[in-house]
Amino acid sequence: xHTKGFAILAKGLYKRYGKxxxxxxxxxxxxxxxxxxxxxxxxAGKTTAVRILTTLLHxxxxxxxxxxxxxxxxxxxxxxxxGLLGQYAALDEILSGRQNLRMFARLYHLGAAxxxxxxxxxxxxxxxxxxxxxxxxxxxxxxxxxxxxxxxLIIAPQVLFLDEPTTxxxxxxxxxxxxxxxxxxxxxxSVLLTTQYLEEADQLADSIAVIEGGRIIAEGTPDxxxxxxxxxxxxVVLHRAEELPAAESIIRRVTAAEVTVDEDRRQLSALxxxxxxxxxxxxxxxxxxxxxxxxxxxxxxxxxxxxxxxTEKHEEVML
Amino acid sequence: MRTERTTLFTxxxxxxxxxxxxxxxxxxxxxxQPFQVIVNLLFPVMFVLLxxxxxxxxxxxxxxxxxxxxxxxxxxxxTMVFGFEATFLAITTDINRGVTxxxxxxxxxxxxxxxxxxxxxxxxxxxxLIVLCVVGLLVGxxxxxxxxxxxxxxxxxxxxxxxxxxxxxxxxxxxxxTEAVSxxxxxxxxxxxxxxxxxxxxxxxxxxxxxxxxxPLSSTVTAIRVLFHNPxxxxxxxxxxHSLWMALxxxxxxxxxxxxxxxxxxxxxxx
Numbered sequence: 001x002h003t004k005g006f007a008i009l010a011k012g013l014y015k016r017y018g019k020x021x022x023x024x025x026x027x028x029x030x031x032x033x034x035x036x037x038x039x040x041x042x043x044a045g046k047t048t049a050v051r052i053l054t055t056l057l058h059x060x061x062x063x064x065x066x067x068x069x070x071x072x073x074x075x076x077x078x079x080x081x082x083g084l085l086g087q088y089a090a091l092d093e094i095l096s097g098r099q100n101l102r103m104f105a106r107l108y109h110l111g112a113a114x115x116x117x118x119x120x121x122x123x124x125x126x127x128x129x130x131x132x133x134x135x136x137x138x139x140x141x142x143x144x145x146x147x148x149x150x151x152x153l154i155i156a157p158q159v160l161f162l163d164e165p166t167t168x169x170x171x172x173x174x175x176x177x178x179x180x181x182x183x184x185x186x187x188x189x190s191v192l193l194t195t196q197y198l199e200e201a202d203q204l205a206d207s208i209a210v211i212e213g214g215r216i217i218a219e220g221t222p223d224x225x226x227x228x229x230x231x232x233x234x235x236v237v238l239h240r241a242e243e244l245p246a247a248e249s250i251i252r253r254v255t256a257a258e259v260t261v262d263e264d265r266r267q268l269s270a271l272x273x274x275x276x277x278x279x280x281x282x283x284x285x286x287x288x289x290x291x292x293x294x295x296x297x298x299x300x301x302x303x304x305x306x307x308x309x310x311t312e313k314h315e316e317v318m319l
Numbered sequence: 320m321r322t323e324r325t326t327l328f329t330x331x332x333x334x335x336x337x338x339x340x341x342x343x344x345x346x347x348x349x350x351x352q353p354f355q356v357i358v359n360l361l362f363p364v365m366f367v368l369l370x371x372x373x374x375x376x377x378x379x380x381x382x383x384x385x386x387x388x389x390x391x392x393x394x395x396x397x398t399m400v401f402g403f404e405a406t407f408l409a410i411t412t413d414i415n416r417g418v419t420x421x422x423x424x425x426x427x428x429x430x431x432x433x434x435x436x437x438x439x440x441x442x443x444x445x446x447x448l449i450v451l452c453v454v455g456l457l458v459g460x461x462x463x464x465x466x467x468x469x470x471x472x473x474x475x476x477x478x479x480x481x482x483x484x485x486x487x488x489x490x491x492x493x494x495x496x497t498e499a500v501s502x503x504x505x506x507x508x509x510x511x512x513x514x515x516x517x518x519x520x521x522x523x524x525x526x527x528x529x530x531x532x533x534x535p536l537s538s539t540v541t542a543i544r545v546l547f548h549n550p551x552x553x554x555x556x557x558x559x560x561h562s563l564w565m566a567l568x569x570x571x572x573x574x575x576x577x578x579x580x581x582x583x584x585x586x587x588x589x590x
Binding site: 051054055056057058076079080082084086087088089090091092093094095096099103104106107108109135151152 | 333336337340341343344347348351352416417418420421422423424425426427431588589590
């Protein structure tokens with residue numbers, strides 16, 4: 001039953017907690033050596049999926065294979081081939097960074113000398129040598145996350161699970177974690193990354209799977225998904241509300257797209273194909289018509305819009 | 320489907336090796352928090368001094384005898400009960416921090432998490448008993464029986480600790496909230512005080528005396544008073560009379576209930 005070529009293969013996973021259906025028919029195929037971004041809002045089922053795939057949780061229905069082994073019946077084999085970075089740094093706060101890594105290395109069944117060697121290597125790689133013998137409770141958020149990541153890499157896993165790896169980190173720490181993840185991927189590790197941020201998935205993933213309501217509602221490369229979303233939007237805020245209709249017709253003419261109007265905020269927005277051209281033309285056309293704009297900006301679709309768009313599509317398909 | 324074989328022997332070896340690694344983790348905690356270790360060790364010592372000297376003068380032991388000789392066996396048992404809190408806290412902290420999940424996602428022996436915890440807690444208890452023994456000897460407590468009897472007494476104390484440890488593990492797995500430790504503390508006090516640790520059951524009103532005598536803790540206390548040949552061991556009731564058996568039975572009963580419950584609860588983490 002081993003399906004060669006897939007790091008992760010989940011078929012029809014269902015999981016219910018009491019009344020809440022966390023997963024309903026979750027399917028996912030991640031080819032070996034690739035990074036898959038599992039993108040979805042809070043409560044979409046991302047963590048449940050990761051917990052099932054990392055053998056922590058049993059699915060009510062469906063099967064899943066990780067690195068070619070069944071997560072339920074061959075949990076032990078799966079465990080010796082995966083690394084897990086959970087939502088919160090899973091570390092012993094009292095022990096030092098070095099002691100944490102050594103303990104985990106021993107529990108991964110490395111010999112004493114090998115555990116020491118691997119620990120030093122990881123401390124070096126994640127730039128933690130200086131703080132190696134300090135108690136983890138004195139670590140910053142970014143250092144903790146790096147140590148956490150180091151701990152999940154002790155056995156050089158075939159498949160690495162990262163559950164919202166940068167949630168709660170400041171931009172600098174986030175960049176550090178991204179850099180670390182990129183270097184792993186260069187080594188050929190397969191990664192499943194869950195995130196709430198489109199940007200994060202875009203930065204790191206070869207393919208993105210959008211999850212909502214416990215199942216995948218869209219899949220593709222970042223470019224494919226963006227194309228489906230229609231790309232960036234231009235957003236104009238007017239000074240005077242009574243000029244909204246005039247501005248709407250100008251923007252519709254320039255962008256040749258549907259314009260959404262928010263009267264309360266005196267705001268208009270529309271999809272654009274060529275960002276800079278649209279921006280200059282809209283600005284010029286508004287100036288020619290002597291309509292005063294408080295703000296004109298280009299922005300990427302927000303996650304809300306992505307989901308709105310995708311869920312609408314999804315329902316059309318279901319109908 | 321790929322297959323891999325592990326022999327029973329390697330399984331057993333890793334169960335022990337992993338448990339030892341988890342135990343070592345706790346021993347390293349001691350090194351990092353020497354102050355806390357000392358405070359924990361001195362806590363029962365404070366009780367010995369408080370009750371032995373401050374209240375001791377006004378206490379009488381039925382059948383005669385020195386109050387501090389009466390008190391020390393009770394202090395040994397109380398230390399075993401207080402360790403229960405540390406077990407609870409260790410279990411809930413690991414679950415909340417995600418450390419338990421990390422362990423469970425690793426190829427280590429699943430039994431090691433709970434086994435390692437119990438070995439570490441027992442080692443901690445042995446250390447507390449040694450310190451308390453030394454303090455006891457300094458304040459005038461002696462064991463008058465044979466060395467074998469003294470060892471048996473220590474064994475009964477550790478058995479009590481071992482059984483309470485599984486109650487602590489169970490509560491930790493069920494409650495999963497580190498703040499609930501105050502609840503556990505509140506629970507511990509009446510259990511400790513409604514026993515014959517500080518005063519003999521004979522000195523209490525009848526209904527209270529009966530309640531106190533049937534407290535599992537009291538059976539262990541009476542049994543070790545018997546084994547150390549310390550005063551206060553000659554209660555007339557049935558439970559007091561069979562204290563040695565009861566000191567074995569109570570902990571075994573707790574184990575029979577809470578060991579399987581804990582193991583079941585642990586497996587249920589994957590539900």
